[in-house]
Amino acid sequence: MTVTAADPAAVLRDFLPPEQLLTGDAVRPWGVWGWTPRTVAFPRSTEEAAAVLARASAEGWTVEPAGSGTWLWSGNSASPPDLVLSTARMHRVVEHEPGDLTITVEAGVRLSALDRHLAPHEQWLPLDPPGRCRTLGAVASTGVWGPLGAVWGGPRDLTLGVHAVTGDGRPFQAGGRVVKNVAGFDLVRLLIGSRGTLAFLTEVTLRLYPRPATDRTLVVRGRGLEDLVEGAVAAASQPATPAAVELLERFLPWEQRREAVLAVRVLGLEERVRAEEEVIRAALLRAGAGPVEELPAKEADAFWCEVRLLEEDMDLTLRLATLPARIGELVQLARAVGRMRNGRDALAHSPVRMAVHSGAGALRMAVPNLSVDSGWAERWAERLEDLRRTVQWRDGSLTVTRAPAAVVERLGAWESPGPAGELMAGLKGVFDPAGILSVDRFVLDLDRHKPA
Numbered sequence: 001m002t003v004t005a006a007d008p009a010a011v012l013r014d015f016l017p018p019e020q021l022l023t024g025d026a027v028r029p030w031g032v033w034g035w036t037p038r039t040v041a042f043p044r045s046t047e048e049a050a051a052v053l054a055r056a057s058a059e060g061w062t063v064e065p066a067g068s069g070t071w072l073w074s075g076n077s078a079s080p081p082d083l084v085l086s087t088a089r090m091h092r093v094v095e096h097e098p099g100d101l102t103i104t105v106e107a108g109v110r111l112s113a114l115d116r117h118l119a120p121h122e123q124w125l126p127l128d129p130p131g132r133c134r135t136l137g138a139v140a141s142t143g144v145w146g147p148l149g150a151v152w153g154g155p156r157d158l159t160l161g162v163h164a165v166t167g168d169g170r171p172f173q174a175g176g177r178v179v180k181n182v183a184g185f186d187l188v189r190l191l192i193g194s195r196g197t198l199a200f201l202t203e204v205t206l207r208l209y210p211r212p213a214t215d216r217t218l219v220v221r222g223r224g225l226e227d228l229v230e231g232a233v234a235a236a237s238q239p240a241t242p243a244a245v246e247l248l249e250r251f252l253p254w255e256q257r258r259e260a261v262l263a264v265r266v267l268g269l270e271e272r273v274r275a276e277e278e279v280i281r282a283a284l285l286r287a288g289a290g291p292v293e294e295l296p297a298k299e300a301d302a303f304w305c306e307v308r309l310l311e312e313d314m315d316l317t318l319r320l321a322t323l324p325a326r327i328g329e330l331v332q333l334a335r336a337v338g339r340m341r342n343g344r345d346a347l348a349h350s351p352v353r354m355a356v357h358s359g360a361g362a363l364r365m366a367v368p369n370l371s372v373d374s375g376w377a378e379r380w381a382e383r384l385e386d387l388r389r390t391v392q393w394r395d396g397s398l399t400v401t402r403a404p405a406a407v408v409e410r411l412g413a414w415e416s417p418g419p420a421g422e423l424m425a426g427l428k429g430v431f432d433p434a435g436i437l438s439v440d441r442f443v444l445d446l447d448r449h450k451p452a
Contacts, residue, residue, distance in 0.1 A: 006059050008039040008083045015051050016041060020089065027084070032064050032072045033405040035080030042089040046163055046171050046202040049085065053200060054169025056083060057434040063167070064438060065196030067108060067138030070131055073402055074142065075195055075413045075441045085200060087137045093117055094203060101208040102160060107137025107201045124211045126152040126243075130308050130364070137201045143193025146308060147244035147265070150236070150359030152209070156192045163203035164191060167432025175205065190427070196438040198431040212243075212267035216277065217300035220262040220289045225249050225354060228262040229328040231289025232358040235264045236324060238283050240276035243267040247327075247356035248307055262289060263303060310355050314366040316403050318384075322396030324361035329394055331356070334365050336387060361396075370404065381410035388415065414442065 009023045022030070022040035030040045043049040056063050061082035066072055068088055087108035094104040098121045105114060111127065111134045118124055128146035129139050140162065145154030152158065161175025174187035191199055222228045225247050236245040244265040251258050264280055266273050281292050295303060311317040318337065320330045334354055356363045370376070384407070388398040392415070400413045417424060424442060428435065 006061075008041075008056070008059075008061055011055060011059065012039065012041055012052060016043070016048065020044065020048075030066065030069050030072065030084045030086075032081055032084070033408075037064065037081045037084045039082070040084045040086060042086050043202075044089045046165060049200055049202055050165045050169045050171045052083075052085060052169075053165050053167060053436075056085075057168040057432075057436055060434060061436060062439050063200075063436050065141065065200045067135030067141075068110070068133040070133050071138055071142060075438075076408060079439060081439070087135060087202065090137075090202060096121075098123065101210075102205060103208055104161075104203055104205040105136055106203055107135060107140070109136050110134060111136065111139065118208065119211070122211045123208045125158065125206055126209055127155065127158055128304070128308060129155075130311055132309065132312065136204045136206070140192050140204050141194065141196050141201055143195075147246045147304070147357050150245070150357060151241060151243055156189050158207050159188055159192055159204060160207055161205035162188055162191055162201050164199035164201045166199050167437045168434060171202075172199075195441050197428060197441050198437065200437070212269075214266075214268060214270045214273040215297075215300070216266045216273055217295045217303065218264045218266070218277065218280065218284075218292050219295055219303075220284060220292055222260045222262070222289075224258065225260045225331045225356065226328065228260055228289060229331060231284050231287040232262050232327065232356065233325060234283045234287035234289075235262070235280050236359040238279055240279040242276065242280060242359075245358040246307055247331075247354075247358055248303070248310075249354045250306070251352070261303070263295075265300075265304075307355050310353050310364055311366045311402060314368050314402060315370040316367040316380075316407075317401045318365045318367075319399045319401050320363045320365070320391055320396060321399075322361050322391065322394055324359060326394065326396075327356050327358055327361055327363065330361075330363040330391075330396070333387060333390060333394075334363055336383075337365055337367060364401075377404065377406035377410060380407045384411055417442070 009021050012021060020042045027037050027040050030037055041052055043052055053063065062079065063083045063085050064072065064081040066084050066086045069086060090106035090108040092106045094106060096103045101123065114125060114136065126148045127139065128148045129144040130146060140155045140159055143155050161173065163173050165171050174191060220228060220231055228247055232245055232247050235242060242264045246263045247260065249258065249260045266276050284290060284292055320334060322330055353366045354363060384400065391398045397415060400408060400411060
């Protein structure tokens, strides 16, 4: 898409006050894949967002939806946006029905603020996606989830309804504010995880749960993830379902050694937690994992925070997925990424980190300090493509959640959509006729998938 000559900031000042616009050097923190947008706009309502998008569509400005701006590097990106449209000034609780266990919030509300609001009501949202400063709109738009997702599901399972605006400025509502909605085409599940390619989310209605009275984390330590995989599979497959089963491998610089940790989180009423803990301890011992220790509350919080921030400030982050029983194979495949860095297995003396959501069969890997030399982007793209094919042969998938733009341009963040590409292009044509939202975020060269 060709960038238009009209200055977005100059045009948007007609209906947005100056304090809701950023230009010049102030837009640099909102760069998308290293490209600086011309303007950043902060609507305060669905109506303002609709006005901005209607004008953007008419002018042909490319628009990148955002929350707090921390995930603008994720996915594909083929060109710099004219405008970043952020929900950061939309942070009201619209409606909370404690008796119904539902809440509606504006999309700019952060998960930490939501948790503080729900705490006095003894309620919570069992959602723990990676990253800092996570807004509900961004979590819904990206569809990301963390260790708790194996039991409670991700944003698609916890979102009951949304308010949103199409690419050409049409406000609409999907779903509702009750747990049971009228049957029909599920627009909510379509929009969740669409990464802003179809619409700009402005409100999110969520399903809540009673806050657990007891929260315990049991851990087993080992030298490497391979030592703990069998225990993780055993813990995740018990009738007493733990809230999360996580494998984490990190480098301890002060001790110059690598450590692996298997953590099992058990939540609920004290009596139930005690019974489940006994079942899980026995399963771990049968699997040869031990000794089992319970983390003090502060250490447990620090551990789960470390898992959540695994990918922060990394040069390359990957997500591999397969059947939960085959996570050991994912670990072995991930080892190859460490060897890619300099031709030898550098994991023993490297801050490369891995975390496995064992119950869901997903492995996240974070690699810092990529070597940049002649032909490095081509080599990395080729090797990661080989790894992707190997994972596919094992009925799995590989997603590049963060990488230098030069690598993503050659490899693509996701696998080729195949025949689904035409369906994706058709849906985008309905929601975003001018094709201005998150251009090529999912599929590079989307035009070739459009029907003739």
